[in-house]
Amino acid sequence: MFDRDLWREIFQSINMNKTRSLLSGFTVAFAISLFAILFGIVNGLVNTFDTAFVDDASNSIFINSGTTSKASNGLQAGRRIQFRNEDQDWVKEEFDDKVQYITSRKYLNVTASFRNEKNNYTVRAVNPDHQYLENTNVNYGRYVNESDIKNKTKVVVIGRLVEEDLFLKTTAVGKYINLNGIQYKVVGVFSDDGGDNEERLIYMPISTAQQIYGNNDYVDQINLTYNPELDFDAAIGFGNMLEKKLKNRFMVSQNDQRAIRVRNLASETQIVNQMTGGLGVMVLVIGFGTLIAGIVGISNMMIFIVKERTKEIGIRKALGASPKSIVSIILLESILITIIAGFLGLLLGMGILELAKPTLEDFFITNPSVSWTIVNSALFTLILAGAIAGYLPAKKASRIKPIVALRDD
Amino acid sequence: MLKISKLHKSYPIGDSSLHVLKGIDLSVEAGEMVAIMGSSGSGKSTLLNIIGMLDEADEGEYILDNVPIKNLTEKKAAIYRNKFLGFIFQSFNLINYKSALDNVALPLYYQGLKRKERIEKALFHLEKVGLRDWATHLPNELSGGQKQRVAIARALAANPKLLLADEPTGALDTTTSYEIMDFIQSLNDEGKTILMVTHEEDIANMCKRIVRLKDGVIMEDVFVNQVRASQYV
Numbered sequence: 138m139f140d141r142d143l144w145r146e147i148f149q150s151i152n153m154n155k156t157r158s159l160l161s162g163f164t165v166a167f168a169i170s171l172f173a174i175l176f177g178i179v180n181g182l183v184n185t186f187d188t189a190f191v192d193d194a195s196n197s198i199f200i201n202s203g204t205t206s207k208a209s210n211g212l213q214a215g216r217r218i219q220f221r222n223e224d225q226d227w228v229k230e231e232f233d234d235k236v237q238y239i240t241s242r243k244y245l246n247v248t249a250s251f252r253n254e255k256n257n258y259t260v261r262a263v264n265p266d267h268q269y270l271e272n273t274n275v276n277y278g279r280y281v282n283e284s285d286i287k288n289k290t291k292v293v294v295i296g297r298l299v300e301e302d303l304f305l306k307t308t309a310v311g312k313y314i315n316l317n318g319i320q321y322k323v324v325g326v327f328s329d330d331g332g333d334n335e336e337r338l339i340y341m342p343i344s345t346a347q348q349i350y351g352n353n354d355y356v357d358q359i360n361l362t363y364n365p366e367l368d369f370d371a372a373i374g375f376g377n378m379l380e381k382k383l384k385n386r387f388m389v390s391q392n393d394q395r396a397i398r399v400r401n402l403a404s405e406t407q408i409v410n411q412m413t414g415g416l417g418v419m420v421l422v423i424g425f426g427t428l429i430a431g432i433v434g435i436s437n438m439m440i441f442i443v444k445e446r447t448k449e450i451g452i453r454k455a456l457g458a459s460p461k462s463i464v465s466i467i468l469l470e471s472i473l474i475t476i477i478a479g480f481l482g483l484l485l486g487m488g489i490l491e492l493a494k495p496t497l498e499d500f501f502i503t504n505p506s507v508s509w510t511i512v513n514s515a516l517f518t519l520i521l522a523g524a525i526a527g528y529l530p531a532k533k534a535s536r537i538k539p540i541v542a543l544r545d546d
Numbered sequence: 547m548l549k550i551s552k553l554h555k556s557y558p559i560g561d562s563s564l565h566v567l568k569g570i571d572l573s574v575e576a577g578e579m580v581a582i583m584g585s586s587g588s589g590k591s592t593l594l595n596i597i598g599m600l601d602e603a604d605e606g607e608y609i610l611d612n613v614p615i616k617n618l619t620e621k622k623a624a625i626y627r628n629k630f631l632g633f634i635f636q637s638f639n640l641i642n643y644k645s646a647l648d649n650v651a652l653p654l655y656y657q658g659l660k661r662k663e664r665i666e667k668a669l670f671h672l673e674k675v676g677l678r679d680w681a682t683h684l685p686n687e688l689s690g691g692q693k694q695r696v697a698i699a700r701a702l703a704a705n706p707k708l709l710l711a712d713e714p715t716g717a718l719d720t721t722t723s724y725e726i727m728d729f730i731q732s733l734n735d736e737g738k739t740i741l742m743v744t745h746e747e748d749i750a751n752m753c754k755r756i757v758r759l760k761d762g763v764i765m766e767d768v769f770v771n772q773v774r775a776s777q778y779v
Contacts, residue, residue, distance in 0.1 A: 141661075142655060142661060145661075146655075149643070149644070149648070150643065153643030153644070154643060448639070449641055451639075452639045452640075452641055453641075453652070453656075454624065454627075455598070455600060455627060455633050455639075456627070456628065456633075456652050456653040456656055456700070456704075457624050457625065457627045457628020457629070457653055457656040457657070457704070458624060458656050459620070459621050459624040459625075459656075460620045460621065460624070461621070462656070535620070536620065538600065538601060539600045540595045540600040540601045543600070543635065543639060
């Protein structure tokens with residue numbers, strides 16, 4: 138039903154009534170660009186929250202030890218608490234059904250070299266479960282495994298950037314790397330979403346590190362993830378219970394905040410989720426608000442346009458225009474204006490977001506973008522609303538008796 | 547050509563209603579040129595509007611070119627208006643954002659003619675009213691007389707059976723009025739049936755028949771000796 142003459146009429150009408158067209162187009166463009174900008178900013182806030190926690194599994198619990206700050210059970214304050222391998226095993230046994238993955242960590246600072254390349258790195262000596270706790274992706278080779286732990290093999294898994302630094306353009310897997318004078322075989326290369334620092338780490342079996350650096354079974358930190366089937370309340374309860382039992386095990390006062398510290402990501406995740414949820418509600422409110430403002434604007438515009446064109450409609454009817462042709466000429470004109478102005482507004486909004494991106498990053502707004510689906514459906518809603526808002530006055534106008542429309546004011 | 551009998555029309559005013567036409571009987575033959583006269587409020591414009599299908603009668607019969615005009619749907623009225631009638635208004639009623647040519651071509655558009663044909667015909671009629679050189683001008687670039695001539699060209703474009711003119715010279719000065727009347731007379735000479743509402747005696751006398759209305763009824767219906775407008779031009 139592409140009627141060239143009808144479109145010619147419409148383009149002429151738009152072209153010859155520029156002020157009217159611009160005004161109604163401006164309403165739509167403004168609403169849509171505002172929609173895109175606000176939506177993008179809120180999305181950027183959500184992105185910031187998401188990336189802040191993407192590094193570690195969100196069901197992680199970190200257990201650290203320190204020195205006691207309070208006397209308890211007849212022991213003085215200032216006692217140093219040291220975790221050992223058996224403590225990890227104890228946690229695993231005690232909370233078997235609640236623990237998903239568990240690993241110990243030992244930290245070392247090393248100077249690593251391969252041929253002429255040399256640099257300082259942090260070594261994390263870990264158990265195999267650590268891979269899942271840290272969301273580590275193995276790019277080549279393999280990760281630390283149980284057999285490494287058992288045999289205390291001298292192997293390492295190095296970060297993508299360590300490979301880049303030391304092995305230049307060659308493959309590291311299978312080669313030997315020198316850490317503080319001891320040769321380790323590189324068995325894997327990993328990448329991590331947590332950023333450059335995470336990719337400049339070296340992982341080795343914890344048993345190897347314990348034997349070579351100290352010949353003991355000390356660990357610096359115990360990390361675990363709880364069973365993901367636990368809900369927030371259960372997870373927080375588990376964290377509290379774990380802390381309580383560990384304090385009993387080491388004869389630490391329950392009020393001692395320093396000797397044993399259990400950091401439960403569940404509570405942090407809950408806050409983040411609440412924030413994201415709140416932002417989501419904000420997005421909805423903003424979205425609907427702008428859309429409604431746009432719809433009201435278009436409706437007003439349409440009523441005004443029909444009023445302004447009453448006389449023209451009367452003339453057209455006197456010359457033999459059918460009611461249908463009156464409705465279609467008014468409606469198609471408004472839809473056309475809405476579509477063109479809508480897309481311009483869209484580009485404007487997206488453009489402003491793109492330009493403001495670097496500035497916005499200072500305000501914790503990361504990558505403030507809007508999906509085309511959302512914006513397009515907003516635009517579609519506006520067009521539909523404009524069509525409905527325009528249809529009623531257009532229909533009414535088409536029914537006006539020409540004699541009424543032609544009456545001299 | 548046109549036959550009206552026992553036509554009634556009233557308009558509601560608040561709670562009561564104003565009886566404007568109280569039983570009009572009128573018949574017009576093809577080729578006639580009739581002036582409908584009367585003071586304001588006599589119902590002359592209402593009568594013309596009903597004849598022009600711009601308004602509907604409450605009661606009575608109206609037959610135009612052997613077609614009874616009754617219970618028209620909007621769509622049908624639109625078709626009849628387009629096919630049978632050409633309108634000339636006091637205030638010209640040109641569409642102000644369309645050029646003279648596009649204004650004249652508009653009824654042809656509603657007839658469904660192709661663009662090329664529309665432009666050809668519209669130019670022909672503009673030529674006829676002597677405004678071919680003004681085809682691309684907008685109405686506000688034309689003088690009152692020129693506007694009315696464009697409006698006449700538009701009324702003629704669809705080749706209607708009946709030309710209806712509502713005070714066609716009402717907005718024009720005397721000289722221009724006579725020019726327009728001269729042109730309308732020449733159309734009548736060519737055989738067009740013309741019905742016009744006027745309250746000016748000199749204009750009415752340039753028609754062939756005068757129907758005088760008063761308070762909604764026909765007081766007088768006489769054939770007169772046509773005064774040719776050309777002698778004043």
